[in-house]
Amino acid sequence: MENNKIVYQSFVKLAVAIAVSQGTTEASAKKIITKNFEQHPFHKQLSKLIKKVSLKKENLNILANECISICEDFGPDRDYVTLVLLLETIYKNEEFKEIEKDTILNIIQRFKSEIERINAKIPAPPLYNVILETRAIAEWSSMFWLYPFIPKHKTNTTKPVLLMPPYLGNDNSTRFVRKYLKSVGFKTYKWDLGVNMINSKSIPKLVEKLDEIFEKHQEKVSLVGWSGGGIFAKIIANRHPEKVEQLITIGSPVWGLKNMKAPVIKSLEFLRGQKLRERNEKFIKELEEIPNVPITCVYTKTDGLIPWKNCMEAETYRKDIKNIEVFGSHCGMGANATILLTVANALSANLETKKDETIIEKVEQLFYPKFWQQKGLSKFTNLFFS
Known part of the structure; x- marks a missing residue:
């Protein structure tokens, strides 16, 4: 404030x-x-x-x-x-x-x-951030041995969660997130639409998928989208809030797509041979609306593909909208231990009553930039002895 x-x-x-x-x-x-x-x-x-x-x-x-x-x-x-x-x-x-x-x-x-x-004046990611995207190789390769050591807090619910992959990604891109959410108790679903080309024609198929999961469980479905997948997730949450429990986006440009300056936009326009703003005005305009469901937006300030400010929703609009900063690259978000913890905790926070923090949950705070932004050594004493 x-x-x-x-x-x-x-x-x-x-x-x-x-x-x-x-x-x-x-x-x-x-x-x-x-x-x-x-x-x-x-x-x-x-x-x-x-x-x-x-x-x-x-x-x-x-x-x-x-x-x-x-x-x-x-x-x-x-x-x-x-x-x-x-x-x-x-x-x-x-x-x-x-x-x-x-x-x-x-x-x-x-x-x-x-x-x-x-x-409209948000600058493109700096060259330094673009170069740092090479970290993704280490993030993905290390996840295979790191995964068994990530804390797993079992949830009391088997709520359904539909996950959507990033631009040029498929269901393999969300394999670790789905695996982790499943291990803590959630019922996860793939998007089953092959490679995500951020084409508005995918929306009717995703809505059909949402309907199937909703009918099967007879309860609302949580949507989790990484990068371009978060774009679809937000639009679906806007159109069908009565069937969506909550929305979680991971490094997704949830607003300002029309004027966004990013390498991913240039590649999208190159592949399609048409300016994004000329292609689907309705799609872009719809993305500006704020869904009437709980929202959690995860972002990293060292994102080399998407301007991080475009990945944050208006926290001041409602109390159930949160932005969470993490460490890491954009391309490595699907294999980032902090992302796995953040998504699981965000899903649980909106579904269950607040519980007393365990020592493990306190230690988890060390993985977030918000903790390190505090000044002095008192941040450690406040964390473990408050």
């Missing part, structure tokens, strides 16, 4: 000013805005910011420009979509009068287009 505090200070002032411009009092506007932030993971902190808002004779265009300028200073961020969606919700609020509706709509639409412009 601290990193985005300046953004939200500017944004809540804009939001309250928009509400007041629609004929409500400042006090009433603050209550409405606070209510709209109920699902935000930093609801308490934002409530305090909203209370501190003090309006004078504010110009909505100036407030919007200030917020946009701050967002641009901080750079591209998927969480900005939360701001856009909240403004659209405020605009549709039935408690407001029909005052300057066209003006407000124009401000919101311009705000949205400016955020899209800012988020």
Whole structure:
């Protein structure tokens, strides 16, 4: 929250000013805005910011420009979509009068287009990351002897999980993830569609597969997709949330595909002989929507094929959306011990009540960048003696 505090200070002032411009009092506007932030993971902190808002004779265009300028200073961020969606919700609020509706709509639409412009500037992975992709050879070869030593926390459920491979990969690409999930208790399913060419024609077949698993178990199915497989998984979760338990993506570009700068996009366009944005606008637009199911996005900042910011969903939109950073390459994600643990833990976390951590689960935290980002030696004492 601290990193985005300046953004939200500017944004809540804009939001309250928009509400007041629609004929409500400042006090009433603050209550409405606070209510709209109920699902935000930093609801308490934002409530305090909203209370501190003090309006004078504010110009909505100036407030919007200030917020946009701050967002641009901080750079591209998927969480900005939360701001856009909240403004659209405020605009549709039935408690407001029909005052300057066209003006407000124009401000919101311009705000949205400016955020899209800012988020289109995510750079391609640096050459250093591309070179580091050679680690994948070591990751895949080492997994054969490392696998037996990976901790296995048995789950109390046999929930179904459908796994989707990366671009140019097939079911062999997800063999270790499926094997591990099966060993801890989940019922895993292949996608059975051969090599993944990220073709929208695969979606009807995947939906049919989802229907079969859903009917067989008579319960919702969890979707796990690696890279291009995560693209399909997200679109299916958007279309059929009533049959999807949760969505987990692994190094998948879950937004911004239209303007994404990455080697994988260039290879895709080369093979098909057509620009991606010209090929399937509906497919790309659908990917921008956020499914109404729990979401976990796993990413690595040393990804050499996909810009890591495109692999993160808007955590601030809902409390059940999480982004988890891991160490490793993009091509080696299917044979990464931390990925196996992360996927299994994420599936279990959304299906079971929280349990006390065992010593093994505490040690697992050492494999994640989030632990090492903490300063000082106290991170070790806090981990084992808290």
